Amino acid sequence: MTSLAIVRTVSDLRRAVAEYRAAGRTIGMVPTMGALHEGHVSLVKGALDRGDVPVASIFVNPTQFGPNEDFSAYPRGEADDFAKLEAAHCRIVFAPSVEEMYPGPQLTTVTVGGSITEGLCGPFRPGHFQGVATVVCKLLMMATPDRGYFGEKDYQQLQVLKRMARDLNLPVEIVGMPTIREPDGLAMSSRNRYLSAEERQRALAMYRALVTAANAVRDGRTACATAEAEATQSLLKAGFDKVEYFSVVDANTLAPLAKVTGPARIAAAARLGRTRLIDNIAV
Structure with a gap:
């Protein structure tokens, strides 16, 4: 070699x-x-x-x-x-x-x-x-x-x-x-090592919220604003300290969407203790 x-x-x-x-x-x-x-x-x-x-x-x-x-x-x-x-x-x-x-x-x-x-x-x-x-x-x-x-x-x-x-x-x-994830769904990140054991478990809520929101807005079934608000509340209830954004955007321009009618991305950033976590998935 x-x-x-x-x-x-x-x-x-x-x-x-x-x-x-x-x-x-x-x-x-x-x-x-x-x-x-x-x-x-x-x-x-x-x-x-x-x-x-x-x-x-x-x-x-x-x-x-x-x-x-x-x-x-x-x-x-x-x-x-x-x-x-x-x-x-x-x-x-x-x-x-x-x-x-x-x-x-x-x-x-x-x-x-x-x-x-x-x-x-x-x-x-x-x-x-x-x-x-x-x-x-x-x-x-x-x-x-x-x-x-x-x-x-x-x-x-x-x-x-x-x-x-x-x-x-x-x-x-x-x-x-493609994003590489841990077996439980958490996106791999260098900053994950900042998380305590308890925060590491709470962090899983972000990927779950992304999946739930993607299923809700796919093909325009649910307004993006509704899915975004519900996801934000789910993260706060899971123990995140602050949600900076949870947004459905156009996959290419990243402009906010009201309804999903084509390729889209759902992206989130939230703070858990001293760690800022980001993740996203395709719709």
Whole structure:
């Protein structure tokens, strides 16, 4: 088995990718912030299944965290992450410093506007998607992959990146991969490790509420507002401290829907103790 190449600089990343390019291989990039779980591993497998050489990045990006968010406390475990990537047959991991990613003042950012960022997490995390779009654009320009792999668990982020690639004519296909869940339905997330045992059980109510709402609004049988209100109340009764949103939106534009008449997505964000959980499912 080819061992995992660990690179820390942009020049070394480009050199490592160029060797596979010279051999006629395509490149699949998996940007991550570390604290890897099976959801991340599934993205590496997705790249392998399409014949790409998997190139992962591990970088906790400070520009996508707000002033009261968990940047300093965000879980980190580089050695464990490297072991998981090697076991998954990833070929290159780019693990840069903040100084390597942001060498000096950054006067250029990438902003995706419209309904894709105006709703859902947008109002609750000002500047977040600008930080995400900017760092992912930088990573894609650094590694020049053929495809970038992202999980549908962060569905709004996925739509933001698809639109960015389209609007900027980036020569990369943004591939969405299915959400990976625990056997009881909880969406895998690096932040799940913040949950206490009791909170972990309460968290299951989010997926149940999403499924119930999806069944209710499918084919326009129930008004979206009704399903949203009922789901919000069910989460509060289950012990969630605050529901930031529970919304039925268009699957592509993320604009709010009154009735479901085509492809839709139901997305939710709620706080349980000190943990902010998000999830979504297709309708």
